[in-house]
Amino acid sequence: MRHYQAVIIGGGSAGLSAAVTLKENGIEDIVVLEKDCEPGGILEQCIHNGFGLQTFKEQLSGPAYAERYVKMAEKLNVDIRLNTMVTELHPDKTVRYISSAEGDVTISADAIILAVGCYERARGAINIMGTRPAGIYTAGQAQRYLNIEGYMVGKKVFILGSGDIGLIMARRMTLEGAKVYGVAEIMPYSNGLPRNIRQCLEDFNIPLYLSHTVTRTFGKDRLEKIELMQVDEKMNPIPGTEQYFDVDTLLLSVGLIPENHLAEEAGIRMDPAIRGPKVDDSYMTETEGIFACGNGLHVHDLVDFVSLQAKRAAEGAARYLKEKKDRGTPLAVKPGENVSYMVPSCVHPEDANANVEFFFRVRKPMDKAVVEIRSGETLLRTMNRKKLMPSEMERVILTAKEIAALKEDVTISMREVTEE
C-alpha cells in the first residue's frame, strides 16, 4: 500500500490551498484526490466576478481565482489526481479511491485533510407539494448547465430561496434573455449577501418576496406553474395568500450542506450545528490525524475564507506531522446568545502557539450588537459590531496570550443593542 505524509480529499478551493500550504511547510509527500476532470471544484462554474478581494486584493472570476491556486500548486509540484473518486475513508487513515487510470486503490497517510465541499439541499429535503415534472433544478445545477455545458434550462423562471447561487443565477439568466418573475425567501430577511441582493435583484427589478415560499408545483411533462404563499412566524403558509406564476423553471437555492458521508462512515464525530466534523484549533477532528476545512466543514460566505481556513488546517496538519506531541487538555469554545455555531470548537491553553480565529454566524439580523467573550463567568473582552446578517460569516480572534491564560470554557455571544 502506498503511504503518504498527507492525503487531501478534494481539489477545490480548500484542497488546493491546503496542498500549497503543506508544501510551503515542508510536507513534500502529499497527494490531492479530485473527482472532477479539472482542479478548482465549484469555482469553475462561478464565472461571475467577486472572488479574491481578501486573498489577492482584486476582483476575480471563480475560474481565475482557482487558476491562481492551480498555478501555485503546479509550481510546488503538487500531485493532483483528477477523475478520482474517494469511496472510503477509515479512522486508521487509509483511503480508498477509484479512477479510470489507476483502478480501485487503497492508500494510507499520516495525516488526512478533508476538503470535500458541500452539496445543495434538494427538493425532497423541503416540502414542496405537487407534481415532479422536468424544469425543477437546484441553482447550482442550472449554473453548471449554463456556464459549463452552454445551455439555458428555461425562459420563465422563479427562484425559491435567496441563497447566493440563486441570486447570481437570477442575474445570469436575465442577462441571457430569461424572465425571472421573483425570488421567494421563507425567512423575513434575505439569506444572500447584501451585495448580491443589490447587484442581482434590485438592479434588474426582480422582486424579492420575503416570508414567502413555493408551496406547490404544477405540470405533467415540464413545469407549467408554481404556487407562492406567504408564511407566518412559524413558517407555515397562510391560507388565502396564494399567488400563481406561469413559469417553466423553478430554481432551488435553499441551502448548502457539507458533504460528509466519508467522515460519517469513518465514525468521525460531527457537530450537528454545522453538519460537519467537530474540529479543534488546529482543525483536527476528534479522530487523530484527520483534519477538515472549507465548505465540507461548515458553509462559508466567501471563497477567500475557505482558502484561509484551509491554510490554517494545513498548518495544523504540518505541525501535527512534525511534532506529534500531546497538546494537553482542550477547553471548549461554545456559541452563546444569538450565535448559531462556532468553528473551531475548542482550544489548547497548554499549547497556545498562535492566535486562533473563530468563524460563526448570527442567528438573526441585528443592527448593532456587542460581541462578548466569556471564560466561565468572567467577561474577557467585548467588541461592537454593526449590521449583522446570518448570511455573512463573523470572525473573532483570540490571541495566543489570551488562550494560554484560559482556565475555563469560552463562550462567544452577540448581545443585541437596541436603540432607544
Next chain:
Amino acid sequence: MYDVVIIGAGITGTVLARDLSHCHLRVAVIEKENDIADGATMANSAIVHTGYDPEPGTLKAKLNVEGARLWPKMCEELGLHYKTVGAYIAACGKEEEDHLDVLAKRAQEREIPYRFLSRQEAKKEEPNLSDNVTKVLDFYTTAVIYPWEAACACMENAIENGADLFLNSECTGIEVLEQGYLVHTPQKDLLARTVVNAAGVYADHIAKMVQKDPGFVMRPRRGEYYVLDQDAQPVKHIIFPVPSAAKGKGVLAVPTVYGNTLIGPNSDYIDDPDDNGTSSDGLAYVRTNISKTLNSIPLNRSIRTFSGVRPASDHADFIIEEAEGLPGFINAASIESPGLASAPGISRYIIDELLSKRIEIVPDKEAKRTRKAPVVLSELSEEERNRMIKENPSYGRIICRCEQVSEGEIIDCIHRPCGAISVKGVKKRVRPGMGRCQGGFCEPLVLNILARELGISPLEVVLDSQKSVILESENRK
C-alpha cells in the same frame, strides 16, 4: 399476428411477458409511457408480502402465496435483489392482539412461517418501536425487492426471447375480429389472437373499448411516502401496524434493498389517475400515523417525498378473468397491494387457467431464463473491480458519488435490451440521482452520457416522458 398482446408494461405485464417468452409464442407489450414500470410499479412499498393478510378464498390470497413462493427463483434466475428483512406486525392493545391471532391462523393454514414476539423481545430487535406496541407478529420470511429492476429484467429477458416492446404506444382502440383482436396505437395496429389488459389505473378504460360494462370501475388511491437517507436507518424490519379492512395495511416503515427507508403510505381516493403529486395533508397523515408504532423517525433526513397511485377498483379482490363473450380477452385489473408480491402468481394463473384455454402453449426449451448479469461496481470485490476497470476504463469514472455509479454502468443500462432513454430511466436502472444530493451533481453528467450514447443533442434528452425536456436552448454565444 401476435399470440398475446399485453397492454401495460408494469410488473404484471412484464412478468407475464417473460413467462410467455419461455413458450413458443409471439408476444408484444405496449406501453403508453416513455419507459416501462412508470406507474404503480414505479412507486410502491417494494415488499414481497408472504400472503397472510388477504381474506380466505380470494384470488389475492391464492396468488399472493403463490407469487411469494415464485419470487426467489425468479430473482435468482435474473440476478435481482431479494433481501429477506422480515415484517413485524405491531399490535397496540388487546383488540389488535386478537387480530394478530386471526392473521397467525391464516398464516398457519397457508403454511407461512411466523412467530410471536413479546414487546421486550421485539424492542430488543427494534429499539425505535413505540411503547404503545404490546405484541408483535413476525413474518420473518418477508422480503423486499427492487420493483423497477425486476420489471426491467423481466422485459429484457422477454425481449431476448423475441418479445416486442412498444413504448409511447397508448392503446387508442381495440377492434373485435372474428378470430382475435386488432389493437390500435398511434404508431401501428397490432393483430392479436389474445389480449391481456394489464393497464393499471386505466384497466377500466381499456376494458370499455370492447365491453359495454366490464363490471368494475377503477378507483385509484394515492399513497404518499418519505424516503430517508441511507445514513438514517431507523428500522431493520418492515414495521406494520395491524391491518384493517377500512384502512388497508396502514403506514409502514420499510428498509429497502439499498438502505433507504420508506415511510408511508397514506391512502387517498383521487379523481385523476395520473395525479401522482404529493399533498401537505397526505404527508401530515403519514407523519402522524407512523408515530403509532415507531418513535423518533428521523423525517428530517428525508431526501425525497413521492406518491404512487394504487390501481384499486370498486372490487376488493383482484379481477383476473376472461371478459364475458370475448374469447381470449383477459382483464387483469384491480392489481393493487399485494400486486407486486403476487405478480409471478398472477402470471402463472393467466397462462395456466385462462390463456391455455384459447391458445396452444408449448414451452420453448431453447428460451433463455437468465440474462447477462449487469456489472454493479459497488457489489464487486476489489480484484474484480480492478479487472473490470482495466478492461473498460469507463467503469473507473464515478458519475454519482452518492450511490457510486460509474459511467460504464450507465452506458451499459442504455444499451441493454429495454434500455434507458431518459434521465429517470437511467436512475431507475442504475441509481444515479437516488442519493442525498438527488442528482444535483450527476444529472448534468448523466444527460451528456445519454445524449452521446443515444446519438442525440443534449437539448433532446428528457427527464422522463417524451415531452419532459431538461434544457431549453443553447446559450447565447
